Amino acid sequence: MKPQENKPVGYCCAYTPPFLIRAAGFTPFRVLPVGKSPDQAGQLLHDNLCPHVKRILDRGLSNDLPDLSGMIFINSCDSMRRLSDAWKTSRPDDKTIVLELPSTKGERSITFYGDELSRLCETLAEWNDRSISDEDILEGIEIHNALVEKISALQRTVGQGQMPDGSRKLQEIYNFASTHSVEEAMIRIDGLLEEKREDIEGSDIVPIFISGNVLPDVEAFKLFESSGAAIVNDDLCTGSRMFSKLAISGSGNIFQSISRAIYSSPPCARTFDISDPGAIANEILSRANAAGAKGVILHTMKFCDPYLARIPYIRDHLREASMPFLVIEGDCTMGSMGQQQTRIEAFVEMLR
Amino acid sequence: MMYQYFNDLAAGLQAKIDENPEKTNARKKYVREVAKLGSRLYSENQSIAWCGICVPFDLLNVMGVTSCFVEFVGALMATNEIADHSIVLAEQAGYASDTCAYHRSVTGAFLENILPVPDFVIGTSSPCTAGLTVMENMARVMKKDLFVLNVPQIPTDQNVRYLADQIRDLVSFISDHTGQALDKERLKEAVQKTNQTRSLLLEIYDYAAMVPSPVNSKLLRDFGIVLPLFFGTDGVIEVCKAYRDELKGTIDSKKSGIEDEKIRLMWIQNRIQFKTDIDNMLEEEFHANIVIDELNTINWGPIDPEDPYEGFARRIISLPIGTDIEHRMKHMKDLAEKYKIVGAINPCHWGCRQGTGSRGMIGKGMKEIGIPVLNLEVDCVDSRNFAPNQVRTRIEAFMEMLENQ
Numbered sequence: 001m002k003p004q005e006n007k008p009v010g011y012c013c014a015y016t017p018p019f020l021i022r023a024a025g026f027t028p029f030r031v032l033p034v035g036k037s038p039d040q041a042g043q044l045l046h047d048n049l050c051p052h053v054k055r056i057l058d059r060g061l062s063n064d065l066p067d068l069s070g071m072i073f074i075n076s077c078d079s080m081r082r083l084s085d086a087w088k089t090s091r092p093d094d095k096t097i098v099l100e101l102p103s104t105k106g107e108r109s110i111t112f113y114g115d116e117l118s119r120l121c122e123t124l125a126e127w128n129d130r131s132i133s134d135e136d137i138l139e140g141i142e143i144h145n146a147l148v149e150k151i152s153a154l155q156r157t158v159g160q161g162q163m164p165d166g167s168r169k170l171q172e173i174y175n176f177a178s179t180h181s182v183e184e185a186m187i188r189i190d191g192l193l194e195e196k197r198e199d200i201e202g203s204d205i206v207p208i209f210i211s212g213n214v215l216p217d218v219e220a221f222k223l224f225e226s227s228g229a230a231i232v233n234d235d236l237c238t239g240s241r242m243f244s245k246l247a248i249s250g251s252g253n254i255f256q257s258i259s260r261a262i263y264s265s266p267p268c269a270r271t272f273d274i275s276d277p278g279a280i281a282n283e284i285l286s287r288a289n290a291a292g293a294k295g296v297i298l299h300t301m302k303f304c305d306p307y308l309a310r311i312p313y314i315r316d317h318l319r320e321a322s323m324p325f326l327v328i329e330g331d332c333t334m335g336s337m338g339q340q341q342t343r344i345e346a347f348v349e350m351l352r
Numbered sequence: 353m354m355y356q357y358f359n360d361l362a363a364g365l366q367a368k369i370d371e372n373p374e375k376t377n378a379r380k381k382y383v384r385e386v387a388k389l390g391s392r393l394y395s396e397n398q399s400i401a402w403c404g405i406c407v408p409f410d411l412l413n414v415m416g417v418t419s420c421f422v423e424f425v426g427a428l429m430a431t432n433e434i435a436d437h438s439i440v441l442a443e444q445a446g447y448a449s450d451t452c453a454y455h456r457s458v459t460g461a462f463l464e465n466i467l468p469v470p471d472f473v474i475g476t477s478s479p480c481t482a483g484l485t486v487m488e489n490m491a492r493v494m495k496k497d498l499f500v501l502n503v504p505q506i507p508t509d510q511n512v513r514y515l516a517d518q519i520r521d522l523v524s525f526i527s528d529h530t531g532q533a534l535d536k537e538r539l540k541e542a543v544q545k546t547n548q549t550r551s552l553l554l555e556i557y558d559y560a561a562m563v564p565s566p567v568n569s570k571l572l573r574d575f576g577i578v579l580p581l582f583f584g585t586d587g588v589i590e591v592c593k594a595y596r597d598e599l600k601g602t603i604d605s606k607k608s609g610i611e612d613e614k615i616r617l618m619w620i621q622n623r624i625q626f627k628t629d630i631d632n633m634l635e636e637e638f639h640a641n642i643v644i645d646e647l648n649t650i651n652w653g654p655i656d657p658e659d660p661y662e663g664f665a666r667r668i669i670s671l672p673i674g675t676d677i678e679h680r681m682k683h684m685k686d687l688a689e690k691y692k693i694v695g696a697i698n699p700c701h702w703g704c705r706q707g708t709g710s711r712g713m714i715g716k717g718m719k720e721i722g723i724p725v726l727n728l729e730v731d732c733v734d735s736r737n738f739a740p741n742q743v744r745t746r747i748e749a750f751m752e753m754l755e756n757q
């Protein structure tokens with residue numbers, strides 16, 4: 001496959017389906033909260049708002065972005081709503097769309113979000129002045145799933161400790177794959193998989209599961225590894241949650257099928273099942289156990305209401321299951337991660 | 353104990369109203385309705401639901417469900433100076449101090465088992481994510497069934513239909529739990545009462561907009577957000593008529609809400625719930641009057657009594673703090689023009705991603721029409737961090753600036 005050179009369309013939430021952007025002839029570009037844009041978001045957003053959205057807005061205000069053909073927002077939480085407000089206020093000439101994403105699982109939510117995805121597709125088609133067929137979308141999904149396969153292979157390699165500095169490299173791939181074409185990402189992953197080594201001696205590194213929301217900084221993963229942790233899996237929205245395999249079943253309305261698949265994928269804290277309130281605690285425990293983790297580190301953005309409100313009972317549930325648990329709050333800077341280093345080291349030390 | 357307290361309060365207020373029934377007694381009638389609600393919540397023979405702010409309470413009232421949104425409990429606790437204790441309890445249980453204190457106080461209260469146990473819980477995704485997490489947590493801790501209304505932020509036809517369908521689902525959910533089907537005739541009557549209430553509120557708000565205003569800074573505080581609890585009942589009509597008559601009486605007698613009104617202000621979002629000297633200071637020292645609260649508004653049309661679901665949905669989506677900044681700023685600018693305000697105060701409630709989160713955009717938007725905004729950095733429920741002298745200094749400076757305009 002040759003790298004495509006399509007114009008980028010920006011997005012900032014893991015609930016955005018990148019393959020629809022691709023099917024419309026664009027390259028999906030996740031606006032990650034990284035880089036060195038000066039802190040200006042405070043002009044529009046209060047200090048007590050999620051640092052993730054503020055860093056994204058900083059990039060928008062500094063024009064630290066490629067020439068985006070449009071920007072997709074999701075009404076996934078209050079902070080994301082504020083980001084779309086602030087973006088439209090500060091960059092009024094940008095083409096934007098805000099998708100409504102119901103907070104709860106269920107048939108009505110699936111149907112509604114399916115309709116929203118259809119609306120997204122119509123909008124993307126308009127932005128690129130072309131039509132989008134079901135075949136285009138299915139092809140986009142197929143390519144997306146091929147990427148997910150490659151990433152899964154890399155995740156397994158890293159999880160099994162067969163790649164030195166693997167967690168950092170995996171995060172680099174997550175970041176690269178969410179901001180470049182699938183073709184370029186696959187070439188890079190293939191190159192990385194060649195570094196796989198099966199002769200690495202077992203060491204006293206401690207398998208850890210990382211849960212939470214936004215942590216794209218590769219240096220953070222370097223810090224985990226230097227503290228003696230091996231990240232065996234994650235459910236971060238800047239990590240594995242961006243690359244879930246999409247199982248589209250049968251015929252019928254394709255957007256409804258995509259919506260169903262999205263609601264079946266691992267959720268972030270903002271999406272829950274009304275028939276099982278608080279289920280997130282058990283979901284994290286199950287994922288950690290499945291990954292063979294000895295402990296869970298939950299990393300959340302400061303001021304993230306969906307996570308902050310659930311941490312107390314996640315902690316209780318993991319304690320009852322004798323799964324060691326550490327919470328760290330971040331603000332999209334390594335400064336805050338650096339301050340947590342001693343806690344991370346002590347946590348890992350305790351698990352040895 | 354709480355049942356007795358509310359019962360006695362309601363009875364006492366009724367006795368005072370009966371002493372002089374010719375008087376409008378607006379405030380007494382309003383507080384009486386709140387006390388009656390409190391009494392029903394703590395009585396043991398009621399179907400009870402704890403709810404999010406946007407639930408259509410007229411529907412629940414018709415279906416015999418005593419219900420209240422949890423933020424109002426937080427507000428009442430702060431007013432009665434018992435919120436801080438519950439907030440500390442919530443924080444000790446691990447709930448972060450960076451979150452909204454309305455929600456922390458309620459969380460502390462239900463963790464301490466001082467809230468009545470509901471029959472079920474109804475959350476709403478608007479106006480805030482945090483509010484919904486409280487409802488999920490409450491359902492988890494109290495082991496009660498949960499229903500959630502997912503509220504889109506823009507009133508497109510598709511969004512309205514989606515929400516209306518969810519409200520129909522809510523009817524089934526309630527019926528399944530109470531064992532009582534919805535009486536369509538009673539619903540029709542309740543919606544007619546809601547429409548009558550709507551007309552009365554429009555009259556009240558039109559009176560409040562007059563110059564000078566017949567309201568003072570306290571009279572309609574948090575009125576628009578609390579009153580929907582009583583929609584669809586005779587009680588709310590009596591309350592609204594009393595307020596309407598009281599304001600009309602003030603205007604007819606050529607009086608005003610405060611003496612020599614000079615500065616007209618808008619209060620953004622909710623008031624500070626614990627006792628402060630802000631209202632008195634504004635009125636007595638600066639002849640400044642809060643003539644409009646952002647949420648004292650009717651921006652929804654009459655609801656069709658024969659088929660009210662889309663009307664309910666449009667009303668829910670119309671809540672200014674649940675919508676996007678474009679709709680919200682248009683609303684605030686319309687209010688600014690109608691009420692002829694010269695300044696606005698945004699309390700910037702710590703932990704709130706609506707009023708506080710939008711602070712910069714609100715300031716920018718109001719500046720476009722020449723209205724300065726004073727941002728107070730406060731917590732409207734948690735009094736522990738309130739710095740009265742600091743707030744006083746900021747208000748004084750703002751008032752001086754407005755006086756010199």
